[in-house]
Amino acid sequence: MxxxxxxxxxxxxxxxxxxxxxxxxxxxxxxxxxxxxxxxxxxxxxxxxxxxxxxxxxxxxxxxxxxxxxxxxxxxxxxxxxxxxxxxPATKPEGLLLDDVRAKLVALRGSIKRAIDGHALPSGKAWLLEFETVPDEAVVFGFDGMAGRDYGFMAFELAEAIEAGLLVLGLHRDALPVRLxxxxxxxxxxxxxxxxxxxxxxxxxxxxxxxxxxxxxxxxxxxxxxxxxxxxxxxxxxxxx
Known part of the structure; x- marks a missing residue:
């Protein structure tokens, strides 16, 4: 050796x-x-x-x-x-499962927009969330309208996260390997x-x-x-x- x-x-x-x-x-x-x-x-x-x-x-x-x-x-x-x-799972059930996830994300995106347009949910408002499992860390959470604002903490916007989820879901599906x-x-x-x-x-x-x-x-x-x-x-x- x-x-x-x-x-x-x-x-x-x-x-x-x-x-x-x-x-x-x-x-x-x-x-x-x-x-x-x-x-x-x-x-x-x-x-x-x-x-x-x-x-x-x-x-x-x-x-x-x-x-x-x-x-x-x-x-x-x-x-x-x-x-x-x-x-x-087999090819067809796998595709159906991914399509179901996409449909639910699209539906959730639409529900949030309708709730904001109907003033049931606030746009631009943020809440500071702290978690016991992650000490000394906090996240600013909001539904929409948070872009371009400096909150001093990591910001999490639900509407933006859904868009990112749809994008990643598409990338994941496109990158699935050919079934072996x-x-x-x-x-x-x-x-x-x-x-x-x-x-x-x-x-x-x-x-x-x-x-x-x-x-x-x-x-x-x-x-x-x-x-x-x-x-x-x-x-x-x-x-x-």
Whole structure:
């Protein structure tokens, strides 16, 4: 193992210790991922091939300058992507659910406007709200007409928030990934596809073998994966390592 790889191992161990003392809900999950990645580097006597493929994966990772914490973030996000894909409803019900949300937001926007026009709700009036769960923080809340005014606190306008919600809903729907099909051999490609895309697009690492090694190390759905299996579901370059 190269000096850089040994340094990555030391960094992973340090991250595990750091995660133990953090209260963030993601810390425990990332510590578990780090342990799994380390475990595959320590199975030389038990499974030489698994050890070799993970060692080669780390060499590819370090060539691209991907730090251990960055890699953990990538793997964590890929696992979340896979979970979201597996739990997504079928295409038609998913579209109907999103259309229902949009219709309700549009209806709420119309109700607020009618209430303001009918003077049932004030326009331009604001209320200062404080929350016990967030000490020393406050929010100024209003229904409409708050633009361009300095309230001295973070301002939240309901009408503006609805417009933002409609915009984000449209962006979300447009960005929904193409539904991933289950292969005949029963493997779900969601994790390896997400991991491959993140490594290639964000860090320029096009390596099916590295994707397979990481997927096997963290116990991703469909494991064990190999280089050919990853190429089959990602269509990434077969000439890459």
């Amino acid at each position: 190269s000096k850089a790889s040994k340094g990555h191992v030391a960094d992973l161990k340090e991250l595990i210790e750091r995660f133990k003392h953090e209260r963030h809900p993601y810390s425990k999950k990332r510590a578990d991922l780090a342990r799994k990645l380390l475990a595959y580097l320590g199975v030389k006597r038990i499974d030489p091939e698994a050890h070799r493929t993970m060692k080669n994966a780390w060499e590819q990772i370090e060539k691209k300058g991907i730090a251990p914490l960055v890699l953990l973030n990538i793997v964590h996000c890929a696992l979340d992507d896979a979970n979201n894909e597996e739990t997504r 099909e289950k292969r005949k051999h029963g493997k779900s490609p969601a994790f390896v596809r997400s991991l491959d895309v993140r490594l290639r697009r964000l860090h320029g690492l096009n390596s099916p073998a590295t994707v397979a090694a990481i997927a096997n190390a963290v116990g991703a759905p469909g494991s064990p994966w190999d280089r050919a299996g990853v190429i089959g579901v990602t269509r990434c370059g077969s000439g890459k390592k």
